[in-house]
Amino acid sequence: MQKSIQTSIYAGLAALLLTTAGCKKDFSNPNAATSDQVFSSAKGLAGTVVGLQRTYASNVAYGMSDATGLITNETILMNPGNTSEFQFSTGGTAVDGTNALLGNVWTSANKIIFDANNVINAASKLTDKGYASGLIAYATIYKALSMGCLASYWEKVPDTVGTATTTFSDRTIGFTRAIAAIDKALAAISTNAISTAFIADVPTGVDIVNTLYALKARYSLFAGNYAAALAAANAVDLTKRSTMNFEAANPNPVFNFVTSTNNVYQPVDSTLGLPVAIAPDLADKRIPFYTVINPTINPRFRLNGFWNTATAAIPLYYPGEMTLIKAEAYARQATPDLVNGILELNKVVTKKAANDPLGIGADLTPVAPATVAELLTQIYRNRCIELYLSGMKLEDMRRFGRPNSERKRNLFPYPFRERDSNPNTPADPAF
Template identity: 40%
Template sequence: MKKIQTYIVLAALALGQFACNQTFLNPSTISQSQAVSSPDGLITLSNGLQYRYTTGGALSVLYARTAGAGLTTREDFVLNVGNADEANLALGGGNVSNINSVVRNLWTQSHLVRSNAELILANTGVVSDAGTKSGIVGYASIFRALSLGTLGLFFEQSPVTTGNNVPFVPRAQVFKEAITTLESAATQVAAAPVSSDFSGKIVTGIDIPNTIQALIARYALFSGDYDKALAAAAKMDLTKKSVFNFDDNTRNPLFEYTFGNLNVFQPTNVNLGLTGSLTPDPADKRLSFLTKPSTNTAVAPVIATAFYTANNAAVPVYLPGEMLLIQAEAYARKGDLTNAIAQLNRVLTKTAAQDAFGLGAALPAYSGAQTADAVLAEIYKNRQIELAFQGFRLEDSRRFGRPGPGSANAERNRNFFPYPLTERNNNTTTPQDPAN
């Protein structure tokens, strides 16, 4: 991702207004008007979107969403309680305050990426080449959607625009806003394929057409639009990868900050914290892909491997198995158990050789009860394994109605996060914090 380093000086001006209207400008960089006045300036700013979303260790959205989801659902556990904010996430409830750094970074960094993407999208009129414009629109739309989608995973409400005292909207509308952005981008990219000029100047790794459809499918599922989720997932080429690339200078944030050491947090155990009927089959080949025995089992029984094995390890934007499980869940919720089981079986029986990332369970086909509840339970179980460390477990736990805070055998310690104090102090429309 060295190309990001070349461009981040411009992107640092990133015109970083988040929802509470705080602005960060670097006086040593060019002005906003200069940055958005040419195709190259917009491509430069586009590279800055990925830099802000993915890098910076614990500051990154990638780190915060993994920590936020994993620690609140027992997927991960804290190794050193001196990491107070992560430790409080693992405790849950009122221990998660509105000054928690993980919560704050989720909110602030996501809104900064969103607002910067909007700036780019608002200025594409300066781009005359249709293919270059498609690349810029597609890329910026992906990061606007990822940012909005991340906010919807962890907060009951969020602004979707930038300004003074901007209103909050319910999370379902946040997901729909992401989908609208992606659908507009899909039309643009279909009309004019991304140009080689854009591809040669942007950080490599993201497959724009496939990623647009993958994110439509993801957020349509989360917002309950199952037909849209199915239609988008069906357009995917699951043999192609779409990844965030890193190198030794712009580092994989999960490896750099936590999974590469025994100091912050690691997976709870080889079963990923899953118990009872959710306990993975010991023959599931995904377990050895996702974890390996720790070098110090007295501190942690296993450490995460998967996509977090080195500073330069690429992280998927989405996984093929996610798309299959989206289809399985959407069919099941529509009452079509035949197709739901067919898609579920594609995940259960998939071998490493059949997966673009080498992630395969290699298990027998589903043989459980032919009821919606049973099939959905198996889909949920497989989402927890297939999508480990991807930041979805809190959302999944709520959506599937798993035991929550205050319930017997609770599987999550919060439902949503409080709104950061930085927002509350600057936006009078900030809602009351959720009870848990």
């Protein structure tokens, strides 16, 4: 079987991470600056949070797009020599603890949480409280995203990081922990506004406050706290965008490893992986946003959107996501509010690309669901289209009760590197 570019990538990333992680989760590196050197200065801490963004983009966000896309049929496999992707494409028990991509996501997410905790603890001791609040907030963004990743992919999540034999809790606890971390960051910002000096020391693109509220809305929704999800989504300025930006020396990882090589995966087709009954209207302008047609060489459908150039920015959240969270919160509250749910849904259905900070717009005529069940189906449909390849579809499929036949796994097995070093590792889910 052909050795793939991705096999080499995962092997290299795993080796890199294992030099800092090891089987006992000792996240120290004898060749790097000491923790005292890094964590005793504001500039050292800023460098660490910039590293969190890079690790998250290259390993966690990249891995979620890859794994979720293939597991939920958003994408098709281009090369069966890509061992991890071949497992996802096959599904079921073919996905096991040897999966290099899942192992990398697991290790990277835990490493981000560990480093973020160190930044947050050290920042609280700085005398410049405006710079400290920026550090706390920025580190919390990637901590929360990583906690959300673990809770979305695994049935149980670690209670601690940096210890050899951590215990585990139900994955829903992972979402509530992410929300608690966000609330602490928002409190720090409220007490001491983020300084301009901090903003100058981190990459452009990230709208810190809006991102914290957006992630609180996302994980409150996933945790089933619809009132909190609605309140947080209402706090997000939908005219703003927040992105991870890239440059030639630090390229967009999906473009670099997937789009430019045509060797890993590509969009399945204009359905974006949805069944016929709820497939996108062919007039939906989100289809040509996320895909482009190659008229001469298979596959016909290719990635577009946020992965079409080396410097394309990847969103940390989507304004349309916030609107759909509002629609779902209205639909799922104790007394469903069909009127406001439909109103919010149609803001996304009718939205023009020119009116969206990310350039996403369906530009369709309004829909008129007659029942709460119909409304929820339309919300799910539009989440799958609006948030295509964001890594959230697997979580959505479970929340909306979609049949198992529409996906190839429900939750993932634990990496062997975790199981081999930690006797508390839970049993793998059957599917």
